Amino acid sequence: MDELGLSSGADSAIGIALPDRLGLTTYNIGAEFAYELDFWGRNRNDARAAGAERLASEADYLTARMGVLTETVRTYLEIANLRHQHRLAGEIVEVFQQRKSLADSLYDRGLIDTRGLFTARRNLRNAQAELPQIEALLANAEGRLWVLMGGYLADLADMLPDSLTPSAALDPVPAGIPADLLVQRPDVSAARQRVAAARYTVGARRADLLPKLSLSGAIGLQSTEAGELFDPEQWFRNLSLNLLGPVFQGSRLRSNVALAEARLNEATAAFGRSVVTAVNEVEAALVGLEASRRRHSLLASLAEEAQAEAALQEQRYVSGVGDYESFLTATHTFLGTQSVLATAARDLGYARLALHRALGGAWTANEREALQQRPPSSILSTSTE
Template sequence: MNNNILKLTGALLAAGLLSACSLAPTFERPSAPVASAFPANPPAADSKGGPGAGAKDAVDTGWREFFADQRLQQLIATALDNNRDLRTAALRIEEARAAYNITRADRLPNLNAGLSGTLARTPGFQNPATGQPTIGEQFNAGLSIPAFELDFFGRVRSLSEAALATYLSTDEARQAAQISLVAEVAKAYFTERAYAEQLALAQRTYEARRRTYELTRQRVDVGASSLLDLRSNETLMETARASALALARQRAQAENALTLLVGAPPAQAASGNMADDAQIDAMSSVPEGLPSDLIARRPDIRAAEQRLRAANANIGAARAAFFPRISLTAAIGSASPAFSQLFDSGNDTWSFTPQLTLPIFDAGRNRANLNLAEVRKNIAVVDYERTIQTAFREVADALAARSYLADQVAAQRAIQDAQAERLRLLTLRFENGVASTLDVLDAQRELFSAEQQLVQARLLRTTSAIDLYRALGGGLKQ
């Protein structure tokens, strides 16, 4: 009899494992709701921001290759080790993997071994023959399969597939978090360097204006200059001082933001310079490819697709709830009133309990669960499409910036050179008594503003190149 029950149990288990069907809808990736090509942004004249011949794709360009600054490379490496958001993303992967392993285990039967002993006293009135109470012993040992569901309609399988897709989406989300972290560290670093450059410029300007103010005051004392000239010089001097103080504050805050991203205090004082034009040209030379490439390049899009797959699989589990659920419980073992005779011949026991549960009335619970699963899939479809549209816009914006920012920097540099030459000529005219002090002061103010705006334009072009690198999926490779 034991052989028969084992054969029957094995046959049912095999049937449950091999013949399960899935009621989940056939997964179809939604078409990308974007144009087949990025918007054409004609570069302005003499633009140097376009991709160079033979440039590597962003996904194939490691961040150490993309960022030539060694100081920045050290900061990115430290951030990848210490950033708390990235650590949380990695722990989410472990959480999703554990949840998937739990769900996957439900597709296989549990096998339990048990050993028990019972000591019981029976009162005398239950023993008419002797009228005396008795004490009995019972020992049991065996193997059991508790309530294993035969997944004929794929309910457990669908739940397992949904858990797997959730796990994969979590892994993709961690990769997307790494790409964003690399880009944000780089942008924070260059922002801090830009503030440092502007601060140094403001401090030099302040020192120059302070010397001019002192000289003007001496001229006023001897009657060679007017009080109006003195107050005008004082205004420019204090303006430069106020700018320097504001830039010192902004630089300190930018350094704090960089420290937060890195996840640890900097190992050394901030150093290094902003990227020069040649470095920015190299960073801007990433080819954009086609919008369809983003689906393979961007982890956030792949994560959205996995979430859509999970929602699709959950529909299969919800549909399976309308069908009968078949489970079985089986056990084999041995029982004896004496522990020493527990495994003697003739003490064998077995049990086999198949169970079929057919939902008849559940007050609409199953229907509501199916509607919920379908709505969540529709939400996942919208989320997937929105993720693609967002990625498309990020790339298009970065490409538009690349098309024009190089010429904007060149134009701003021309303005600075023109203002510097204007100041030089007015200074000569002032020394020859042709130009007034106010003309020279106005030229100094305009030159300082042009110098500050040039630093800002260079920073904007740098961060735009970083945004394009991130938008195209760069930052995973080292």
């Protein structure tokens, strides 16, 4: 002002005082808003589609979780069987060691030839060779269980005692399992939710073809007095409502509808495939469980007969009626049937586990609630009872 020769008290050339406008204080306030009326349900369908996709993602998580749990229990059963097999293999080695000692004694006395001696030695070496193989398989299974459980290898000795083996004393599967149990399978549930999401998306894209009714407003106020900014009359004078007509882009919007309908058809087909797959898996699991149960029952009877034969040969040998060779042979036969029976018990556990997975878990409401409330360690321990 001074450089221009003007000041707040300066006069103009005609004697009119100039106000100090550059020092004037002004107050401004502004706001914008927009609201779309969801007459045709576009926003509502988009929200529902997003919710269905969220449920599908949760079901995918449950599918992965069930896969990990199934593999954990399967590895648990494998370790239990391998530990039992290792103990039986050690006992079989002892039997062949005694048979070799007997063959050496008979050979020294000239009662058998070299063929009998070499046969005894070969059988002993074959039995001894089984131990490293079982130990390698056991170490591999324990390592896999350690990975599945997140690294608790030091606790496996307490969790998996050597005497633990699956039992055939399982609750029978109820006849005529209802088909609605398949819905609890997480993969079927995920496919169903994706069908719902695709259906809602079709509704939203069809709503895009219809006019959109939007309310929008812009407010901008300016005053030299702060109190005037909140004058209701000034607010209503600056408020505007704009009714926006739709801007149709027919080709693009119709293409979006066609794409959404195609995705709905794809999701429906995927849901149908998941249901068919689930039914086939349940039927196969039921047949496999019944076959494993029958095989285990037959082998259990065979093991009882072998045990009775071994006890008889032992009694005959102790009383001096039977020979030592017959006693060792009966003992070896009994241990062999025990090994086969242990494998059958493991397979029975596998079959039961396969049915649980095919049904998406337990097949009664009480079992499902109990399974959800149990900690993982108790689930592992009771899966082989």
